Amino acid sequence: MARTLLIVDDEPTLLETLAYNLERDGYEVLTASDGREALVKFRAHQPDLLVLDLMLPELSGVEVCRIIRRESGLPILMLTAKDGEIDKVVGLEVGADDYVTKPFSLRELQARIRALLRRTDQQAATEPAPAVIDLGHVQADLAGHRLLKDGQPLPIKPKAFELLAFLIRHPGQVFTREQLLEHVWGYDYAGETRTVDVHVHWLRSRIEEDAGAPHFLHTVRGVGYVFRRPAA
Numbered sequence: 001m002a003r004t005l006l007i008v009d010d011e012p013t014l015l016e017t018l019a020y021n022l023e024r025d026g027y028e029v030l031t032a033s034d035g036r037e038a039l040v041k042f043r044a045h046q047p048d049l050l051v052l053d054l055m056l057p058e059l060s061g062v063e064v065c066r067i068i069r070r071e072s073g074l075p076i077l078m079l080t081a082k083d084g085e086i087d088k089v090v091g092l093e094v095g096a097d098d099y100v101t102k103p104f105s106l107r108e109l110q111a112r113i114r115a116l117l118r119r120t121d122q123q124a125a126t127e128p129a130p131a132v133i134d135l136g137h138v139q140a141d142l143a144g145h146r147l148l149k150d151g152q153p154l155p156i157k158p159k160a161f162e163l164l165a166f167l168i169r170h171p172g173q174v175f176t177r178e179q180l181l182e183h184v185w186g187y188d189y190a191g192e193t194r195t196v197d198v199h200v201h202w203l204r205s206r207i208e209e210d211a212g213a214p215h216f217l218h219t220v221r222g223v224g225y226v227f228r229r230p231a232a
Contacts, residue, residue, distance in 0.1 A: 003117060004028045006047040008038040008064070009079065010056055018051070021106055022113075035059025042068055049117060051109070052096070054080040062094050069095030073145070073158040075116040079104075092198045095157045098185065119162075119186035133168055135207050135216055140164060147206060156206060159184070160199045164207070167217065167227035176224040200225055 005027045009015045012033070019029045030045055032038040036058040042050065050068065054061040065076055078096040092099070098112055132148070133140040139148045142165050147154045163184050167175070175183070177193035185195070200219075204211040218226050 002026055002028045003049065004030065004045060004047040005049050005051060005113070006030045006032065006038065006041055006045070007051045008032045008035070008056065008061070009051075009053040010034060011053075018106075018109070022110075025110060033057075035061065035064045038064050039067060042072075046072075047074065048120075049075045049077065049113060051077045051079065051113070054078055065096055066094045069157065070155070075120055077109075077112055077116060092195060093202065095159075097159045098195075115186045119184075122186070137209060138207050140168060140207075142168065154206060157199070157202065160203050160206075163196070163199050164203050164217075164227075167225065171227050171229060174220045174223050174226040180224065196225070 003026075005022055007015060007018050007022070007029060008031070009018070010033050015031050015033065019031050022029050030041050030047060032041050035056045038050075038052065038056070039059070041047075052061045052065060056064065061078065065078065068074070068076065075098075076096045078099040079102060080099055081102045097116055100109055100112060131142045133142060137149065138154065140146075140161075141148055145158070145161055145165075147156045147161065147164075163180065166180070166184050177196040180196050181193065200217055201211075204214050204217055207216060208214045216227055216229070218228055220226055
């Protein structure tokens with residue numbers, strides 16, 4: 001069964017070009033040219049992946065991403081016309097799984113889409129046995145992909161939870177940012193290790209009592225990150 005992609009961009013030529021080429025790749029493609037139309041089509045069709053421009057009329061891509069992330073864990077690939085780090089960070093902070101900076105090559109976009117869908121499939125196929133990991137004032141429900149506090153779910157970005165779950169399953173093992181990109185994002189995200197830093201920062205704000213002095217997610221200077229349980 002063909003995967004359904006929702007492509008959202010206010011540039012008609014780009015939207016038509018992407019739709020044509022992605023349909024040739026075997027996808028079913030829905031399109032929208034503004035943020036409000038994107039939400040309508042997302043809710044009506046429940047696509048498998050969203051390609052979302054950052055700058056949109058009616059409702060910005062950031063706001064669309066924020067709204068959808070509260071309702072769904074589908075993969076979101078953000079498009080940004082700017083090359084500034086702040087635009088990339090904003091997209092990741094509101095729940096995008098990846099981003100591509102315009103102008104981009106069609107081949108790059110196709111590779112990013114395949115990687116996100118592959119990662120989703122792998123995660124579904126290797127669902128672990130039910131387990132709830134105590135992290136002090138919160139708990140990580142690995143099987144349910146939830147972060148809990150007093151038994152109630154806390155908002156958490158899907159990719160951030162995948163990163164947390166991966167580190168929890170490898171306690172004491174130090175991973176470089178490149179390794180985490182490969183294992184969690186599903187491909188070599190060369191040169192963009194800031195992605196990992198943003199997600200770790202966000203996770204610490206949720207699971208650590210003091211994000212500035214973490215008990216669980218530790219930085220190993222010059223190497224990367226590691227999950228460690230505090231000494232009893």
